[in-house]
Amino acid sequence: MSKRTVLAAITTFTLAACGGASPHPLPGGASAITLGGGRGTSHAGGPGGQLTVASLGGGAVTVTPSGTLPAPWTWSYVAPSLGANPRTVSGALSLTPAGGAILGDDGATAATGLWVKPGAVLTLGPSDDADGIVGLDRANLSFPAGVVIEGTLQLGRANGGSSAASWSGTVAALAIRPGGRLIATGDAGTAAADGGAGGSIDLLVNGSCSNEGVIDTQGGRGRAGGAGGVINLVVSNGAVVNTGLANASGGEGLAGFGGDAGGVGIWGRWSDAGTGDFLGTGVVLARGGSGTAGGGAGGSGYFSGCLYGQAYGSGQFDVSGGDATGDGPGGAGSDLTVESSNGRTVVGGQLASHGGRGAGGGTGGSGGQITVRTNTDGTQAAGMEISTTVAAAFNLSGGIGAAGGGGGNLAILDDANATGSSGVTLIAQGALTAAGGDGAAGGGKGGGVAIHSDKGPDAVSTWRIGAVAVSLPVDASGGAATAGPGGAAGLVDLFTHRDLAANLNVPSATRRLTVGAAVKAAGGAGTTGGGAGGVIKLFEHVAVDATAPLDASGGAGGAGEGGLGGFVQAICDGVAHTGAIAADGGASTGNLGGKGGSVTLSSAGGPTVRSGVVSVRAGAGTSATANGVVQVDGTTPALTGGQLLP
Secondary structure, three states, rough: HHHHOOOHHHHHOOOOOOOOOOOOOOOOOOEEOOOOOEEEEEOOOOOOOEEEEEEEOOEEEEOOOOOOOOOOOOOOOOOOOOOOOOOOEEEEEOOOEOOEOOOOOOOOOOOEEEEOOOOOEEEEOOOOOOOOOOOOEEEEOOOOEEEOOEEEEOOOOOHHHOOOOOEEEOOOOEEEOOEEEEEEEOOOOOEEEEEOOOOOOOEEEOEEEEOOEEEEEEOOOOOOOOOOOOEEEEEEOOOEEEEEEEEOOOOOOOOOOOOOOOOOEEEOHHHHHOOOEEEEEOOOOOOOOOOOOOOOOOEEEEOOOOOOOOEEOOOOOOOOOOOOOOOOOOOOOOEEEEEEOOOEEOOOEEOOOOOOOOOOOOOOOOOEEEEEEEOOOOOOOOOOEEEEEEOOOOEOOOOOOOOOOOEEEEEEOOOOOOEEEEEEEEEEEOOOOOOOOOOOOOOOOOEEEEEEEOOOOOOOOOOOOOEEEEEEEEEOOOEOOOOOHHHHHEEEEEEEOOOOOOOOOOOOOOEEEEOOOOOOOOOOOOOOOOOOOOEEEEEEEEEEOOOOEEEEEOOOOOOOOOOOEEEEEEEEEEEEEEOOOEEEOOOOOOOOOOOOOEEEEEEOOOOOOOOOOOOOOOOOOOOOOOOEEEEEEEEEEOOOEEEEEO
């Protein structure tokens, strides 16, 4: 399906990963959100990222500093059937599949299933008898019944080298029990020899799939770090569970680049119309490796239930780029998606796709893309709640470097094509930060924040629109510079729906756009010029309640010109309540101050109610600069010193 392109073709690529632990902690607090650009140590800071929180099914969007996640879905282990003639492994054993099978315990016919008992070690040798690929690079092995791993199943060497072979096949069920290990790691090299690549695990599971142990496809450390192998577990009909460790990170580069990370996908294939929830309370690592010449890129991650199933992820998911440890660039973060096709999506824990640190003259790596989504695709089950609830620590910041890396993108969506949507609840602490990074030669540009609730006409030509309530500070400001211009601020767009089409649903009298915390899109301060203020837009048909401060001022320019004031707009068809608003120009110590910005307030249902000062003053400078413009309900009132008092 088009919605799951992140890892649907995971077997067609082998991105590498590194094995060392990331030195980047996730944000402090249980549920912080960081998409800021990286700091530039000698050049410019990186641009901030993009945050989108949206209910496209008509449910409300609530962004709040308090609340709790729903409890995890219940799941209990049920031992898979191994069939009439399984292969049971009790000690150390090496096998090479032939014709996609191994012999069962009867020693004469193909095994129906596989059981690797506790303490046992089974080594699967590669063969090229089933896929037509020249060379001994994978074990092709399938079972009509289940596979249970309580000991260790490890892959042999691909083509007799230092890289691990891969395992591909189809099984009726897969269970890696606590203490069980599925290993396809590359061999370690030396400072003069590259690390081996990890092998891929690519299995189609027709029933339940659970990992309570370890799946490890890391690349080996060496001169250049080995690439991590892909982990791709695709479920047709059954539970999709990871409460253990899945690690597709690659090797450290001792005298070269770190390995790129392999992708990790543990997901239900919606086209099979199966039933099964995703439960992810374990750890998923697909981190780029650190290296003296540069960090490796993170690997993609994709996690979902079956077509009829919910998704609950409260563990650790990390697809970040690796660090440079000598002189080179940091690796880029990758894509990570947790979603459900039918029901609730609940995400907590820690999710990271930050850029790696650059070293010497190397730039910081860019943050990646994280998506948390409920997407029914019109398959809503009767009585099933459709909602997205998130209380997680997100780190998509750009890496520190000579030039900072850009922040990544975070999308939290109720993308349901369903009438029963409950919308999105985002529980976070601190600010929603998409600010540009500070830099020596220049501040990074601020990112974007969009929070909204609207869905286009459905089959009966009705728009579905919900309320939006934002109770957390939002920051899309530009970064500061110590020896250059400040960064321009970005866009903050908070709205429900803008078009007054004939097919618009009847607004609820209680629906509101509520902004209960400060919104900032201010230009960054600089020494040779201030960054321009950004844009803050607020819109709702019924009423806008924005009593918290709004700031789109320009940044101070030092000896250069002050930054231009930005643009603030609050428009509704009912009554607009606004507090203090600033779109002032930035000050300058040796040049022109920035021109004041523009503020437009409009309440079609009555006079706009203001409880704070609206300020569009010109920044102080060596000579006079014009104040900005304020419009309230279609009029341009006289200002006193560039300010309009309430």
